[in-house]
Amino acid sequence: xxxxxxxxxxxxxxxxxxxxxxxxxxxxxxxxxxxxxxxxxxxxxxxxxxxxxxxxxxxxxxxxxxxxxxxxxxxxxxxxxxxxxxxxxxxxxxxxxxxxxxxxxxxxxxxxxxxxxxxxxxxxxxxxxxxxxxxxxxxxxxxxxxxxxxxxxxxxxxxxxxxxxxxxxxxxxxxxxxxxxxxxxxxxxxxxxxxxxxxxxxxxxxxxxxxxxxxxxxxxxxxxxxxxxxxxxxxxxxxxxxxxxxxxxxxxxxxxxx
Amino acid sequence: xxxxxxxxxxxxxxxxxxxxxxxxxxxxxxxxxxxxxxxxxxxxxxxxxxxxxxxxxxxxxxxxxxxxxxxxxxxxxxxxxxxxxxxxxxxxxxxxxxxxxxxxxxxxxxxxxxxxxxxxxxxxxxxxxxxxxxxxxxxxxxxxxxxxxxxxxxxxxxxxxxxxxxxxxxxxxxxxxxxxxxxxxxxxxxxxxxxxxxxxxxxxxxxxxxxxxxxxxxxxxxxxxxxxxxxxxxxxxxxxxxxxxxxxxxxxxxxxxx
Numbered sequence: 001x002x003x004x005x006x007x008x009x010x011x012x013x014x015x016x017x018x019x020x021x022x023x024x025x026x027x028x029x030x031x032x033x034x035x036x037x038x039x040x041x042x043x044x045x046x047x048x049x050x051x052x053x054x055x056x057x058x059x060x061x062x063x064x065x066x067x068x069x070x071x072x073x074x075x076x077x078x079x080x081x082x083x084x085x086x087x088x089x090x091x092x093x094x095x096x097x098x099x100x101x102x103x104x105x106x107x108x109x110x111x112x113x114x115x116x117x118x119x120x121x122x123x124x125x126x127x128x129x130x131x132x133x134x135x136x137x138x139x140x141x142x143x144x145x146x147x148x149x150x151x152x153x154x155x156x157x158x159x160x161x162x163x164x165x166x167x168x169x170x171x172x173x174x175x176x177x178x179x180x181x182x183x184x185x186x187x188x189x190x191x192x193x194x195x196x197x198x199x200x201x202x203x204x205x206x207x208x209x210x211x212x213x214x215x216x217x218x219x220x221x222x223x224x225x226x227x228x229x230x231x232x233x234x235x236x237x238x239x240x241x242x243x244x245x246x247x248x249x250x251x252x253x254x255x256x257x258x
Numbered sequence: 259x260x261x262x263x264x265x266x267x268x269x270x271x272x273x274x275x276x277x278x279x280x281x282x283x284x285x286x287x288x289x290x291x292x293x294x295x296x297x298x299x300x301x302x303x304x305x306x307x308x309x310x311x312x313x314x315x316x317x318x319x320x321x322x323x324x325x326x327x328x329x330x331x332x333x334x335x336x337x338x339x340x341x342x343x344x345x346x347x348x349x350x351x352x353x354x355x356x357x358x359x360x361x362x363x364x365x366x367x368x369x370x371x372x373x374x375x376x377x378x379x380x381x382x383x384x385x386x387x388x389x390x391x392x393x394x395x396x397x398x399x400x401x402x403x404x405x406x407x408x409x410x411x412x413x414x415x416x417x418x419x420x421x422x423x424x425x426x427x428x429x430x431x432x433x434x435x436x437x438x439x440x441x442x443x444x445x446x447x448x449x450x451x452x453x454x455x456x457x458x459x460x461x462x463x464x465x466x467x468x469x470x471x472x473x474x475x476x477x478x479x480x481x482x483x484x485x486x487x488x489x490x491x492x493x494x495x496x497x498x499x500x501x502x503x504x505x506x507x508x509x510x511x512x513x514x515x516x
Contacts, residue, residue: 019465022303023436024293025480026467028286031308035282045280047315050289050306053465057305080446081466082453120449155468178281188338191378195340207277207311208339209284210413222283 008226010173011046012038013065017076017086018154019053029156030075037163042172043071053077058089066093066149071170073163076154078143080120086151087144091128094146101127104142111140135165174226179235180252183242186210187219193241194221201234203227220252266484268431269304270296271323275334275344276412277311287414288333295421300430301329311335316347324351324407329428331421334412336401338378344409345402349386352404359385362400369398395419432484437493438510441500444468445477451499452479459492461485478510 014034020026028050035045046069051057058077065072077086091098104125109117124141134143134150136158143152143162152162183190187210198206204225211218221238225231242249272292278284286308293303304327309315316335323330335344349356362383367375382399392401392408394416401410401420410420441448445468456464462483469476479496483489500507 016306019463019482020467020480021289022293022306023434023482024290024297024303025436027290031279032282032285035280039282045282046310048274048280048306048308052304079466079468081449082456083465118446118450120446123449176281178283188376188378191339191381192376198340205277207341208337209278210337222278224277224281 008042008173010043010071010171011069012043012071012073013069014045014048015058015061015065015072015074016048016050016154017053017058017074018050019083021050021076022052030154030159033156033160034073034075034163037160037167038071038170038172039176041167041170042175043170044173044176053083053085055085055089055092058086059092062090062093062149066147070148072149073166074149074151075159078124078141078151078153080124080141084123087127090131090144090146090149090151093149094128094130096129098126099129101125101131101133101142101144104133104144107140107142134162137161137165176224176226177228177231178222178224179231180220180222181235181238181242181249182211182218182220182252183245183247183249184216184218185242185245185247186217189245190219190221190241193244194238197234197237197241201225201230201237204231204234206234206238266431268301268329268429269327270301270329270331271327272303272306273316273319273323273330273332274306274308274412275311275316275332276308277341279308279334280310288412288417291414291418292331292333292421295418295425296329296428296430297434299425299428300433301428302431302434311341311343313343313347313350316344317350320348320351320407324405328406330407331424332407332409333417336382336399336409336411338382338399342381345385348389348402348404348407348409351407352386352388354387356384357387359383359389359391359400359402362391362402365398365400392420393423395423434482434484435486435489436480436482437489438478438480439493439496439500439507440469440476440478440510441503441505441507442474442476443500443503443505444475447503448477448479448499451502452496455492455495455499459483459488459495462489462492464492464496 021028077084127144131144136142138158138161152159187208207222209220239249335342385402389402394400396416396419410417445466465480467478497507
C-alpha cells in the first residue's frame with residue numbers, strides 16, 4: 001500500500017449513477033477510462049460507487065465521497081427525462097436550490113434552435129446554484145462542477161469528451177509509475193517471495209494476477225509506485241525471484257498491460 | 259422508484275475488491291452477471307462498491323453494506339498471494355479470528371496433492387471463524403459465507419460458478435418484471451408524457467435510454483415492476499405516447515434488452 005500520509009497522494013471517487021447498470025441491462029463503460037485518465041494526471045481513483053437514480057441516495061453518496069477524497073466525479077443522470085435526477089441530488093447535497101443556468105440555456109438554444117428547444121431539453125440547463133459548466137463538445141448539453149465534484153454525462157462518448165476537458169485543470173499528485181513482469185508460473189509458487197519483497201518495499205504496491213493464455217498458466221506481477229528508483233529495485237527483485245524458479249520474466253510494456 | 263416500504267423488496271450490495279480495477283488495468287466483468295443472476299431470483303442489486311486491496315477499507319465497506327442490505331456479495335481477493343486480503347478483512351468486519359478451515363484445506367489437498375500444496379496455496383483455507391464454504395467447481399479453492407455476506411472469487415469464470423451455487427439458497431422477494439419499448443424518437447420529445455406516466459405509476463420504475471443505431475436516433479423505455487397488471491397498463495400508456503408522436507413502438511424481448 002502506498003503510504004497514505006504522503007502529501008503528494010491525491011485521491012478521487014467515481015459515482016456511477018443509473019438503474020440500468022444495477023439491473024444488469026447496461027454494462028458500465030466509464031470506470032476504466034476515468035481510472036486511466038485520472039492516473040495520467042497523478043490522481044488515484046480510490047473508490048467507485050454505483051447507485052440508483054434516487055435523489056437522496058445520490059446526495060448522501062456525494063457528501064460521503066466529497067468529504068473523503070480530493071475529487072469526486074459522477075457519470076449519468078443529466079439528460080432531459082424524469083429519471084435524470086443528478087442535478088437535483090447535487091443541489092440537495094450542497095444545500096442549494098436548482099436554478100436555470102443562463103449560459104447552459106444559451107448553448108442548448110444554439111444547438112437545438114428555438115423550435116426544437118422544448119421544456120424537456122431546456123431542463124438540462126437546470127443546475128444547482130453556483131454550478132460552473134463543463135463543456136460538452138459532442139452534444140452541447142453541459143456537465144457542471146460544484147466545488148470538488150464534477151458532474152458528467154453517462155453516455156461514454158460524451159463522458160470521455162467532458163473528462164478530456166476536466167483533466168488538465170486537476171491538481172494531481174506524484175504520478176504513479178507502473179511496471180509489469182509476467183512469467184509462466186502459478187502465482188502460488190511466487191507468493192512467499194513476493195510477500196517478502198512487498199514487506200521490504202512498502203511504498204511500492206505489488207499486485208499478483210494469474211492468467212490462463214494459449215494453454216499456459218502464468219502470473220503477471222504489477223508493481224506501482226511514485227518513486228522510480230525504488231520501483232526499479234522492486235522490479236529487479238521480482239525478476240530475480242522468477243529466475244530462481246527457472247523462468248525468464250517477460251516485461252510487459254505499459255500499453256500492453258494497461 | 260419502487261416503494262421501499264414494500265416488504266417483498268429484497269436488496270443486495272456487491273463489493274468488487276481489487277486495485278487492478280481502480281487503476282484501470284482490468285475491466286470489471288462481474289457486476290453484470292451478479293446483477294442479472296440476482297434479478298432472476300428476485301433480489302435487487304441496490305449498490306455496488308469498488309474498493310482497494312486494503313483490510314480496513316474492505317472491513318468498513320462490508321459492515322456498512324451488511325447493515326443496509328439483505329445480502330452482500332464480494333468478488334476478489336481470495337487467492338494465495340499477499341494482496342489477497344479479503345478473508346482478513348471479513349474477520350475484522352465480524353470481529354473474529356482467521357483460522358484454518360479444515361474442510362477447505364481437505365479440498366485443496368485433494369486438488370493439488372500433498373507435494374503441490376505449498377503454504378501459499380494452503381493460505382486459501384484461512385478463513386474467518388464460523389465461515390461456511392461456497393463451492394468452487396472450477397478450481398476447488400472455496401469461497402465462503404459469513405451471515406449475509408457471500409465471499410466469492412474475482413476471476414469471472416470462477417465467480418459465476420460460485421454464484422450459480424449460491425443463487426438457489428437466497429430468499430428473493432417478488433420478481434422484478436421488465437418490459438422495453440423502443441421508438442425512433444429523441445427522448446426529449448417523450449420526456450413530458452413519460453414524467454406524467456411515471457407520476458401515475460409510482461410502483462413501476464420507468465427508465466429512458468437514448469440510443470444512436472444505424473444512423474437513427476431513438477429511445478428505449480424500460481419499465482420494471484413486480485405487479486404484472488400495473489406494468490402492462492404502464493406499457494400501454496408509453497406505447498400510446500409513442501404513437502401520438504407518430505411512431506409505432508417496437509417491443510424488445512427480455513433476451514434482446516437484458
